[in-house]
Amino acid sequence: MDADTDHSPGGGNAESNGIRDASALGDASAGAETGAPGNDKSNDGGNDKSNDGDYVIDVSGLTKSFGGKVVVNGLSMRVKRGEIYGFLGPNGSGKTTFIRMLCGLLKPDSGSGTCLGLDVLTQADEIKPHVGYMAQRFSLYEDLTVRENLDFTARMYGLPNRAEAVDACLARMGMNRFENQLAGSLSGGWKQRLALSSCTLHGPKLLLLDEPTAGVDPGARRDFWDEVHKLASQGVTALISTHYMDEAERCHRLAYIAYGDLLAQDTLEGIVDHAGLTTWSVSGPNLPELAERLRPLPGVDQVVAFGNTLHVSGQDKHLLDATLSPFLLANGQDWKLIRTSLEEVFIHLMRGQQARQNGQAAKGGGQP
Ligand SMILES: Nc1ncnc2c1ncn2[C@@H]1O[C@H](COP(=O)(O)OP(=O)(O)OP(=O)(O)O)[C@@H](O)[C@H]1O
Numbered sequence: 001m002d003a004d005t006d007h008s009p010g011g012g013n014a015e016s017n018g019i020r021d022a023s024a025l026g027d028a029s030a031g032a033e034t035g036a037p038g039n040d041k042s043n044d045g046g047n048d049k050s051n052d053g054d055y056v057i058d059v060s061g062l063t064k065s066f067g068g069k070v071v072v073n074g075l076s077m078r079v080k081r082g083e084i085y086g087f088l089g090p091n092g093s094g095k096t097t098f099i100r101m102l103c104g105l106l107k108p109d110s111g112s113g114t115c116l117g118l119d120v121l122t123q124a125d126e127i128k129p130h131v132g133y134m135a136q137r138f139s140l141y142e143d144l145t146v147r148e149n150l151d152f153t154a155r156m157y158g159l160p161n162r163a164e165a166v167d168a169c170l171a172r173m174g175m176n177r178f179e180n181q182l183a184g185s186l187s188g189g190w191k192q193r194l195a196l197s198s199c200t201l202h203g204p205k206l207l208l209l210d211e212p213t214a215g216v217d218p219g220a221r222r223d224f225w226d227e228v229h230k231l232a233s234q235g236v237t238a239l240i241s242t243h244y245m246d247e248a249e250r251c252h253r254l255a256y257i258a259y260g261d262l263l264a265q266d267t268l269e270g271i272v273d274h275a276g277l278t279t280w281s282v283s284g285p286n287l288p289e290l291a292e293r294l295r296p297l298p299g300v301d302q303v304v305a306f307g308n309t310l311h312v313s314g315q316d317k318h319l320l321d322a323t324l325s326p327f328l329l330a331n332g333q334d335w336k337l338i339r340t341s342l343e344e345v346f347i348h349l350m351r352g353q354q355a356r357q358n359g360q361a362a363k364g365g366g367q368p
């Protein structure tokens, strides 16, 4: 893989030029990592290892525990060059922990694999300079201007011609007019844009973006995604965690993790098809009452209001259809079979995982 031979800016001196260590990024969890590296290939999700060169991320069975609690449980993932890979899951599911293991800020307890062709267990310092990591929390310097922040980043990565690199970045990201403004006084959307500018300044081949658009307005989010797609078309790979379903739809592939376990990994269509849910939409009068009536009925797993319609889904199509058949004949309501949304699939997956974990806990096998 080209990462092995690449000498992009900063590549020669991981200590001084690599990603700033996590404490410098303002991330308190950096120092908490524990555990020794292992080499457990037992849970590789059935990955075929014959095509390793095609994958920018190729990890298998990555596991991390904090204080005896497993927060990432044998996670395997393969991401191809130029792919935009969405990473979703409920709060506390291990997304940030997984991302931090990939970019060398946390050492996995066990598992194996490569990031940019470099070993995630033994070559963390070499991975850092080639990755653009955007932490979940804004981690630039609020009391430096936009230009000073970018100049600082350029210095960290040892870029030659820093001023030119910063000029080009400001122009590319449409940030010229803010160059002398303190980062701390930018609006949320522009802070995110500055953070993206900072993590792409050194021309990384892999972006690891942890909820990069949280709290950002739709226009700024669209600009952000346009930028990510432009970078992907130039061969940059991006792993992006998000809670936004519309953003998930902009990814080439998706992974869904819940409470440490990877529950789905596929294209959007593949994930929706594989979940096997049937969904009806109903519009008409008295929808809140109808929702209350439907919720406890057999075969009805989810009833969700979407504007002036309800979406009614279930995994057992025959049971759901049988339950709904008297309702379908009722006057005044318009029922339609529709495609199940990603949100319904993710809620379904999350509930299934919760039920499994509750079952294990009841048997005494759960996590403390
Ligand atoms: N440094 C740490 N020390 C102890 N526990 C931690 C540490 N970092 C994360 N955890 C715990 O690990 C679990 C997973 O956290 P993580 O931040 O990876 O989840 P997440 O999926 O990114 O959540 P969110 O969507 O809220 O950002 C949580 O229970 C969290 O409290």
Ligand SMILES: [Mg+2]
Pocket: 095, 096, 097, 136, 210
């Ligand atoms: Mg997180």
